[in-house]
Amino acid sequence: MMPFRKSALKASDVTLCILVCLAGVAVTSLVLILYHGSEQRTVAVAFQLEVDERFSRLQRRFTVQDLKLDTVRRFFINADDVTEKEFMGFVTPLVEEGETYGWVPRILEQDLQVFHTKALLNGTSDFAYHEINPITGAEAPLTRRPEHMVLLYLSKRDDVKVTPGMDVLARPDREALLKKARETHQMVVSQPLKMSNGQAGVFFVAPVFKESSEAPVNDESLQGFIVSTIRLASLMEQGIPLPSLQRLNVTLSLIDTQHQEDNIYQSLSPAAPSPLNAQRLLKVADQNYLMRFRPTSTFLSANSHASFISLIAVFGTGLTLLMTLMVYLLITQRARALSLVEERTQDLRLLNITDHLTGVYNRRHFEELMERLLIEANDQYQPLSLIMFDVDHFKRINDSWGHQCGDNVLKALCTRIRSATRKADLLCRTGGEEFALICPGSELHDTKRLAEKLRAVVSALPFEEAGQVTCSFGVAAWMPSESFDAFMRRADSAMYSAKSKGRDQVQLANV
Template sequence: MMSSRRYALKASDVTLCALVCLAGVAVTALVLILFVGSEQRTVSVAFQLEVDERFSRLQRRFNTQVLKLDVVRRFFINADDVTEKEFLGFVTPLVGEDEAYSWVPRILEKDLQAFRTKALLNGTSDFSYHEINPVTGEIVPLASRPEHWILLYLLKRDDVKIIPGMDVLARPGRQALMSKARETHQIVVSEPLKMTNGQSGVFFVAPVFHESSEATLNDDGLQGFVVSTVRLASLMEQGIPLPSLQRLNVTLSLIDGEHQGPTIYQSLAPATPSTLYAQRLLKVADQNYLLQFRPSSTFLVANSHALYTSLIVVFGAGLTLLMTLLVYLLITQRTRALSLVEERTQDLRLLNITDHLTGVYNRRYFEELMERLLIEANAQYQPLSLIMFDIDHFKYINDRWGHQCGDNVLKSLCTRIRSATRKTDLLCRTGGEEFALICPGSELDDTRLLAEKLRALISTLPFDETGQVTCSFGVATWVPSESFDAFVRRADSAMYSAKSKGRDQVQLADS
């Protein structure tokens, strides 16, 4: 009897051990699957965030090059005659590392001698007419042709010596690029060309034309070209922290129509085999580029969770001895689930306070912000300003180009506004084409200057599909004890006053 009982206990122990072992293996396997899936999603999100941040930096770099070149172009359009001293004084603050800016006027054959005399009088030194043989690369005398594109002024950071007087028409790559700019009357971007320092660079060319009244019937009025060059590697890497450069493999390719062209840039960090991949379309002036992103070994190592996987396996093996570990793992998973729920709750809140089209704050949150900021301004005696603005003739844009084009204008407008304002400034969409920009701590004069800056930023840079778009702005600063409705009404009235006075302007609200 005792022997039989002792056998039964041993059998139950074995059975219990077997059940615990099976339960531990099953739970460990389940937790491992969930963990791996979750970490894969986490790594994917981290990769997308890294890609978005890098793309944003590159987009700003390329767009800044176009904007700076356009500023110099407008300088030549508005100036009757620019000396070398004036050119250097205006352009020097714009030139960064690995960049160069040059002025290439158009000179007729009959005007060469007079132009050289004038250039020397304006302070240009070492002026000598010449051109580069495209086959041998040697400097040769100037060939006779009806017109010449003469390099007159040049500002660059490297030590390569270039004598003014070189005819760019002799270089096929430069000639084709400038001819395209001349035909389209727009800023154009080159494929990678060899710079004077021997490195691969990108050329941005902006044509400068006389006013239409000055152009003759047989002359298009071309005055010359403003050219900026920047080393391609510098354009892709400058300003980006080294750790960020090492985490991603980035390739840049030209897009010819619907087809991907050759790769013109590849980062030094080699790509590591992975399912992670992203691509972005980068539009710069008349050129489209394809940016492709892949993770490097540095990124995968930094986001590797092999250690955690090993720990789960070790803890899972301990389930056969310690049932308490099962409780610990369940609590850990529960905490993680609650964290995910909290994240989703935050996402839902963000969706509730933002405009689904533009991504800026919506009308409801605008009212909440204003109520709170008015209380803070009153308690802390801090200024609070408000800019109300809307798009002029927005109905015409929708009617002519369609609502999809109108939506694109709204999104592009918000992108421009946010790129030119402080982090503390709060952009809200209060209606169809109506917006409000809350400027905490900003006095009336500063807010007016900001509104003028935004107005110029919007009206001077054409939108992709519609061309020029303008906005009317109303600016008001809160008066102590003023109600929310009265404050908004004053800014709104100023905006409509701007519309009634011709649009595309800034009006200050009455005190």
């Protein structure tokens, strides 16, 4: 009996060792599988956050570029005759590295000599009519045309070899772009082009039509074009920290019927082998761009937890402790990831709907709010009013005290307006110095009183540095079944009526 018992005990010990070993192997394998899956999800969340942040920066960069060009366009609309000194004084602060801004007026063939004399009297240097042969790149005399689009002023930061007097219509691609902007009355963007410094870039064109309350805007009121060239590398990389540039591989593709997803920009950091990828659609003026994002080896290294996997495999004998620690790590990592996702989501949403300078709602969110409120007003038979206003002589403030002072005036103005309105009223910045105040549930006479109150609040006390500042207000009440565009036009027309009647006053829109 004894030998059998000894043999049985040994067998049970072996069995227990095997069971413990198998249990340890099973639990360790399960922990490794769970951790690996969690790591992949965490890395995926971190990648999406990195992509969202980069895309938000790039979207804002393109939007700022659009706004700057529109600001220069409005400068020419509101000015009667702009000299080279005035142009440089206004545009130079806007020009960043890799950018150029130019003014291309429309000149009839019979007015060439008169315009040449006027340009020299205005101080334009090295002004001589010429055009560039699109094949050889050499200068040539002007070709006779009914009209010419001649580069008059140019502000640049890079060594761009362009002289005043060049007829832009000599190049077929530029002529087609100007024609498109002229016909649509909208800003347009060129196909990718090779700039004079050899780098890839794009060409922005914004038509300038002389606005008049007496006659509608038509082709004959075209004054010229604001043009701008921008290096793609500057648009895609300027202002982004170097560590962020090294974590993502970014490609930019132009989407149209002729060039389906041609890559026009490729970041320097190469993509690493990984299933992670993302893409975003970006619309700039009349062009659609596709951005693709892939992680680099720098990103994968920064988000790798291979050492933890090795640690779990080495210390597999402490399965219970490792299980407890693993659960704790999984819970805390998931909580941190979700918290970060929520925080970044809120930040990105706030960034997308607010104006970065004043903190009020931006134009895009203004249009979204109006679309929703118009539907609610129509369904619930509720009144809805709109106040459009802008700062009087804002260009004079910028010219006299500088753009920083102008920015401070806009911020202080929004603070005053907010202090005098209801919580339900929605303040939005719709342009450079233009604002809109949406007043849900407010009748026309109540809104007019509010506008008069706001006018007094703005003009009552002087602004720091700029002194007394006034605003012109236009007030409109929504009429049932009226479209958003019609509603906006009435309020906008009322505001321009206030400006034309002496400024610093409130005008009601026509019914």
